[in-house]
Every structure is written in structure tokens, then in C-alpha cells.
Amino acid sequence: MGVAYSVGEVDHLYTFFVQWSPEMYTKDTKKSVRPRYVVGEKNNNNNNNNNNNNNRYLVVEKDKVDAISKLLSKHDTPAAAKNWQIITVKDSKRRPSVCSSEWSEVGETEEDLLPVLCDHSHLLDDQHLERLAAHMPARTQGYPWQLAYSTVVHGTSLKTLYRNMAGLDNPVLLVIKDMHNKVFGGFSTEPFKVSDSCYGTGETFLYSFSPDFKAYRWSGENSYFVRGHLESLQIGGGAGGFGLWLDADLYRGASYSCPTFHNQPLSTQQDFIVQDLEVWTLQN
Structure with missing residues (x-):
């Protein structure tokens, strides 16, 4: 389940969050170890392969989503295609690619977080990711790969x-x-x-x-x-x-x-x- 926003270019959104509310995205804070939401570009099917390498993502915690929505509503941007979504990534059963054109909220487990793959893997499936996730350092969990x-x-x-x-x-x-x-x-x-x-x-x-x-x-x-x-x-x-x-x-x-x-x-x-x-x- 997600909400799409018209926010313009990728770099604009990135700069916007960092400058207006830097506390929401501080990679050195302890809270960033287990984020729950990703703000990312929603690619369309025709351009998916071309856009994967240029995407930007902000990983934020659950309690920051409402504040982000308010910031977006206060600082309007010109109308554009709906290229952005805020999605939940709660558990070990989430989709292996959050960069695809479809976004979904799945599962309810808090602890065993799977790596979020931003590109298609020819080698890794959900079972591989589930096993590997349990051995990855805590500081890597919740961030896109x-x-x-x-x-x-x-x-x-x-x-x-x-x-x-x-x-x-x-x-x-x-x-x-x-x-x-x-x-x-x-x-x-x-x-x-x-x-x-x-x-x-x-x-x-x-x-x-x-x-x-x-x-x-x-x-x-x-x-x-x-x-x-x-x-x-x-x-x-x-x-x-x-x-x-x-x-x-x-x-x-x-x-x-x-x-x-x-x-x-x-x-x-x-x-x-x-x-x-x-x-x-x-x-x-």
C-alpha cells in the first residue's frame, strides 16, 4: 500500500528532505539501523530498465512518514507525473525489488529484514535473501542494495x-x-x-x-x-x-x-x- 506524490526530479526530492528536515535522514544515527519506509521513484514499465541505475531512495522510519506528507503538502511543486511513492517495508517477506513499477506492503515481522534489491537478480531469490539477512551486519539492514x-x-x-x-x-x-x-x-x-x-x-x-x-x-x-x-x-x-x-x-x-x-x-x-x-x- 502506498501513496504517490508529484514532486519533480529525483535530486530535488533528495535535497528537499535533507535541507528542510535533516533529522529524518541521518545515516549515522542509531535509529537508522532499522528503517521501515522507503521513499523512491516509481518507474513505469517502459522505462524500468533505463532508470534503475539512476534512482535515488530515502530510507526513513515509520514515525517520520506523516511529517514527510505534511512537508510535501506545504511546499508544492509544479504538476508532474506521479513518480513517487512512500512504501512500507516491514518484514522478511517483502518484495525482492522495490524499484519495480509495482509497490506493496507485505507481512508484519519486525526483526528479520530482507535486503531490498533495487535491481533484478539472476541469482538470488527470497529463500536466499532470507538466509543471508540473518547474517548481515545490523547496520546494513533496511537499506536498499x-x-x-x-x-x-x-x-x-x-x-x-x-x-x-x-x-x-x-x-x-x-x-x-x-x-x-x-x-x-x-x-x-x-x-x-x-x-x-x-x-x-x-x-x-x-x-x-x-x-x-x-x-x-x-x-x-x-x-x-x-x-x-x-x-x-x-x-x-x-x-x-x-x-x-x-x-x-x-x-x-x-x-x-x-x-x-x-x-x-x-x-x-x-x-x-x-x-x-x-x-x-x-x-x-
């Missing part, structure tokens, strides 16, 4: 992946499907980049749905979280093996048990071929 890289969209190149990460300063979720249709990956507290040393924090983890979901958190034995080379991407390491390794073409990969996470191989085979790969980043 944007597709930063996809082999379907951007081709198979680690250099392109790094280029798409440039300028980002948010956590990222790596999702891989191999040729045996096994889904697995890792969560990094920093975007992937070429580096001379390892980066990341103890919130970094590996996960696998092969066959049942299992997350592998930091063991505390070393800090080999993530390291990027031009020829490979590595997550976890020590004792001669990587928890997850990808080559420069994002075609061949490997997963071994490593001291960083005490993980089992994420796929059914230690060496695997990538079928599809996606990287999602937090949009705040």
Missing part, C-alpha cells in the same frame, strides 16, 4: 568489476553460481579493489547454499579477509589455501578450507567454473 556488477550485464572481467567498485565506500555482497548450479559467495565490509595488502574487518564472511545454507564467520586466527590483484580476487587465506579465489576472467574459481573462516569448500568441488556472478552494494 544496488547491483554494482553482473556478468550478465557487464561481461566477465575482474578489471570491470574493480572499475565498477571505484568510488564506493560501502559493504558488498558477492554471489556466485557455478556450472553445477550451486550458489555461494562472500560478504565484504569494503568494496573490492586492487590492493597491496589485505583489507576488511571481522564482519566479513563466506557462505554457501551447497546444499544447505551455511555461513562461515571470522575465526580470529588471521586477518586475511580480502585482497585484490589484477589477475585474481582472494577472500580468506592462510596455510596455502584461499577460502574463495577467482581468476581475472571471472571464469575459473576455487574454494578451499582456510584459517580465516575455518570454512568448508563452498562448492561441491574445490575447483569450479563460474556460470554467473553478481556483486551488490549497500545504497545509503
